[in-house]
Amino acid sequence: MGKKITILGAGNVGASIAFALTVDGMVSEILLIDINKEKAAGEALDIVQGTPFCSPVKVYSGEYSDASGSDHIIYAAGIARRPGQTRLDLAQANLQILDSILPQIQHYAPHAVYIVVSNPVDILTYAMIRRYGMPAHQVIGSGTILDTARLRAGLAEHVHLNSKNIHAYVFGEHGDSFMIPWSLTSIGGLPMERYCTDLCEKHNTCGKEDLKRIEKDIRESGATVIRLKGSTHYAIALSTRQICEAIFQDLDSMLTVSGLIHGRYGIEDVCLSLPFVLGNMGIKREVTPPLLPAEEEQLRSSAAVLKGMIHALGL
Numbered sequence: 238m239g240k241k242i243t244i245l246g247a248g249n250v251g252a253s254i255a256f257a258l259t260v261d262g263m264v265s266e267i268l269l270i271d272i273n274k275e276k277a278a279g280e281a282l283d284i285v286q287g288t289p290f291c292s293p294v295k296v297y298s299g300e301y302s303d304a305s306g307s308d309h310i311i312y313a314a315g316i317a318r319r320p321g322q323t324r325l326d327l328a329q330a331n332l333q334i335l336d337s338i339l340p341q342i343q344h345y346a347p348h349a350v351y352i353v354v355s356n357p358v359d360i361l362t363y364a365m366i367r368r369y370g371m372p373a374h375q376v377i378g379s380g381t382i383l384d385t386a387r388l389r390a391g392l393a394e395h396v397h398l399n400s401k402n403i404h405a406y407v408f409g410e411h412g413d414s415f416m417i418p419w420s421l422t423s424i425g426g427l428p429m430e431r432y433c434t435d436l437c438e439k440h441n442t443c444g445k446e447d448l449k450r451i452e453k454d455i456r457e458s459g460a461t462v463i464r465l466k467g468s469t470h471y472a473i474a475l476s477t478r479q480i481c482e483a484i485f486q487d488l489d490s491m492l493t494v495s496g497l498i499h500g501r502y503g504i505e506d507v508c509l510s511l512p513f514v515l516g517n518m519g520i521k522r523e524v525t526p527p528l529l530p531a532e533e534e535q536l537r538s539s540a541a542v543l544k545g546m547i548h549a550l551g552l
Contacts, residue, residue, distance in 0.1 A: 243309075247281075304345045416535035418532045488516065
């Protein structure tokens with residue numbers, strides 16, 4: 238039997254995720270739930286009218302009770318950050334929305350694997366686990382999977398290679414305090430420093446300033462898209478599709494997603510992004526690659542930022 242997916246939130250992000258999963262044909266049933274019932278119904282109808290061009294998928298809108306039997310819940314509900322709104326204000330607002338939704342959906346889908354997409358994703362992932370007692374391996378935040386993709390794309394463009402030849406990661410918060418462990422970066426199977434020295438056509442003209450520029454572009458890319466078109470949703474939909482594929486097909490894929498951290502790099506009781514291996518029941522295991530001392534300190538600083546928010550929110 239195919240997978241039944243419930244997507245909570247039928248805004249731009251939730252609808253784009255539903256579309257991506259429909260085109261891929263990875264699921265047999267997609268339920269959209271939103272406080273705006275007409276919006277959810279319209280998005281479902283728009284998608285379902287295109288299903289003759291792809292694999293058969295049942296796409297519809299409904300109520301929480303319709304989520305019974307869902308294998309996976311994708312949490313895309315909440316508000317976007319408004320101009321002048323602090324990250325703490327956003328967290329408080331979206332926690333209130335989470336509190337109004339989660340008890341109802343848990344009642345009908347208590348054993349589902351949850352994929353959290355809404356922001357602040359690390360805080361909401363932590364709240365699901367700590368406030369609602371959900372098993373940590375069944376709650377996965379999208380975390381820095383999109384930041385990691387942006388990094389690989391930026392490096393690929395810089396060295397004129399396909400991004401599939403780039404292995405690079407973004408760890409920590411999905412937010413301003415994220416860090417890039419450059420020591421783990423490889424290009425064409427070689428450590429980045431060796432590739433840049435021995436093979437790159439730009440080895441005489443680029444250096445640390447170029448890495449700083451690429452990192453700056455990653456930090457600003459989401460805001461740039463929002464400034465240009467009002468919201469980001471296509472890239473995060475494809476990122477979520479990647480997470481879903483790893484889980485649905487039990488691929489043992491190692492992805493930088495947000496999960497509960499206990500002891501890795503001296504970090505305790507916080508959700509942030511590090512490499513996790515994903516399979517059919519969610520998080521299968523952790524991967525803890527060695528970092529340089531300075532990189533570990535950067536990561537702990539990112540964890541401290543999230544810890545501060547958790548404390549301020551009383552979680």
